Amino acid sequence: MRYLTTQEDFGLSREALRTLAIENLKRLLPKIEMRRIGGVGLMSAGGNYEASLLLIDDIWSGGQVKVNGDIVVAIPTRDALLVTGSRDRNGLKLVREMTAKFMAQGPYELTDTLFHYRDGRFTKFGSK
DSSP states (O other): OOOOOTTOOOSSOHHHHHHHHHHHHHHHOOOOEEEEETTEEEEESTTTSTGGGGGOHHHHHSSOSOOSSSEEEEEEETTEEEEEETTOHHHHHHHHHHHHHHHHHOSSBOOOOEEEEETTEEEETTOO
């Protein structure tokens, strides 16, 4: 696993570099699993790649993630990816509660922001 900085130049456009990174991610990913806790899906991909799953459109557009409304996710820590639906009030409440707990326990906190998947991309939940 390697993180790139904006100063590094590999002779590729950002889009070509993104495509290559996603291909490499797909090649390296362990089996993706999802278990349910109440109205929330907890996705796992080996403990290091959960946040990176947001980059793989097939997961989110392929119909295998079934929720009430648009897909809403939280990535509170590197190893936690929580999923619910935009119309699932109890699921949204539980995602927010679980996000707070994950971030309090750490390590590798990312964000308490929720994101929804619409029109082939993730944006901040509640934004237009």
